[in-house]
Amino acid sequence: MNEVGSVGLIAALAFAAYGVVAGAMGGKLRSLRMVRSAERAAAAFFVMITLAIVALEIQILRDNFHNAYVAAHLCPTS
Amino acid sequence: MPYVVAILMATGAFFASITFFVANPFGELFMASTAGPRPFQPADGNGLNPLLQYHSMVIHPPMLYLGYVGFAVPFAFAMAALITRQLGDNWIRTTRRWTMVPWMFLGTGILLGGRWAYSVLGWGGYWGWDPVENASLLPWLAGTAFLHSVMIQEKRGMLKVWNVVLIITTFFLCIFGTFLTRSGIVSSVHAFAQSNIGPFFAVFLGIVLLFSVSLLFLRVEFLKSENKLDSVVSRESGFLFNNWILLAAVFAVLWGTIFPIISKAVQGVTVTVGAPFFNKVAVPIGLLLLFLTGAGPLLAWRKTSFQSLRRNFTLPLAAAVVVGVALFLSGVRHFYAWMSLFLCAFVAVSILQEFFKGARTRQKTGGENFLRAIYNLTMRNTRRYGGYVVHLGIVLLFVGFAGQAFQAKTKGLMQDGDELRVKNYVLRGISVVSGDTPNYTFQKIRLAVSKDGQPLGTLEPDRRFYKASQQPTSHVAIRSSLAEDVYAVLAGQDPDTGKAIVEVFVNPLVAWVWIGGFVTFLGTLLAMVPSRVERQMAEMRQAQEAGVGVSDAL
Incomplete structure (x- = not known):
């Protein structure tokens, strides 16, 4: 599940970076295709971030203490 | 839109990179062994910080973050408007609800934080001017100034530069608030939120400031006011004073919050500014704001005549005097508490008077009963009357604040x-x-x-x-x-x-305080409901577009 979360984050970063470039280019070149592409990148960014959040929540709910964050902040009784 | 997406994605890219490279929550535990590091899973974790084991903590941080994150949208629209030189009031109209939603969430988050401090920290109060508390208050104050100031641009085409400055300030303070909370640069009861991401936030803050201020300077000639201030006694002036005072509050709170950092940098000694400083500065500012909350809506646009002033102010002032005398006779001698309750009476009556006058007019012209008239009045202009409900919520908050004196x-x-x-x-x-x-x-x-x-x-x-x-x-x-x-x-x-x-x-x-917060929340929701006038205009626009479509087809 840690791998899923990390993939979600890095994919979100990639989509965000692409969104910046496509948005700026779409505005500058007045290219509707680029603008649509930037908007889809923004949507994909949202989906990937949500995926990472879900991956972390699942680990919290499963008390997966192999994950450093879960081990640092949770115990089954709290 | 393309530049809006680009700005939002630039912010998203920063946070995604910080989360992935610097504070990755998906790191795993390993144990050193002769055969190399082996996956390690302890039987138990460290447990959630005891201070955080409280029910409102489940929604307090998400509320604050919704506020912080939400202000990125009007900021992105403002930057896009600057880039494209489309600096009319379109970006402001488009982002009105996008500004109110984060403002509402941030305010609710601040109050939930106060409720947490009250119920958990055990010192008898709900607001201690802790740096992290201040960090959440700062963008809320700047956002409040922005919400009021945009109305002048919409109505009179004025304060265009000021509005851009305000939204830049609000967004900057949102990032700054996160920086203060997470960097641990100043000591706070929120020490549990500290991590090593501070320097990255400092760089991002620098980039945000450099980019937005440079862009503003490059486009300043496109931001000329369409009108001038006609009179000092006008609704515009009221809004302007409100803005100055809110900005003064931002400066005072910011100064007190970062003073330990400044004193450390200048003198080499960390001098912490405590609650007495903030109370001394913030209480008079708060009372001035409270006065304007009541007085502002009583002023007319452009110029207010003496007769109008007398007509609108007589009843609220008389009610305030009655309350003030009653408080004095009942033994209230704490000046600020007395003044606060005096002004609360003034503002509450001024707001109720607005509802009453509007309803009476509807009764006379439309023959509606009083309650129906109040409902129709409100739904016809939800922005205005929702705003009044918010102001009533603020009055109740100040009633609660005044109680602290006793x-x-x-x-x-x-x-x-x-x-x-x-x-x-x-x-x-x-x-x-x-x-x-x-x-x-x-x-x-x-x-x-x-x-x-x-x-x-x-x-x-x-x-x-x-x-x-x-x-x-x-x-x-x-x-x-x-x-x-x-x-x-x-x-x-x-x-x-x-x-x-x-x-x-x-x-x-x-x-x-909690009731006032709830009323403010409800008032903001009401102000976001599309008013009947808005809906009628939208229907007319749709009909016109449909007509154009038909004629084009023909």
């Missing part, structure tokens, strides 16, 4: 049969019990509470020792009413006598 407290050692007196309350120890749960061990004292000899029930403050984190905390017991809260804390055990150390506070009017 706080009474006492402290004593108690066991079975011992009594503690505070104001006209008596708290008698019934029993001290100890216990054990899977999460913590605890010691609890049962206190019978009576007021003027009448029994009111029991309070059971306890002191807990959390097993996983090995940390003690006090769990406050509160008996709340509209008039006052009785607030009991079990601070510990006296080592010499073995008796429980009990602190008791009587906090007048605190409930009105």
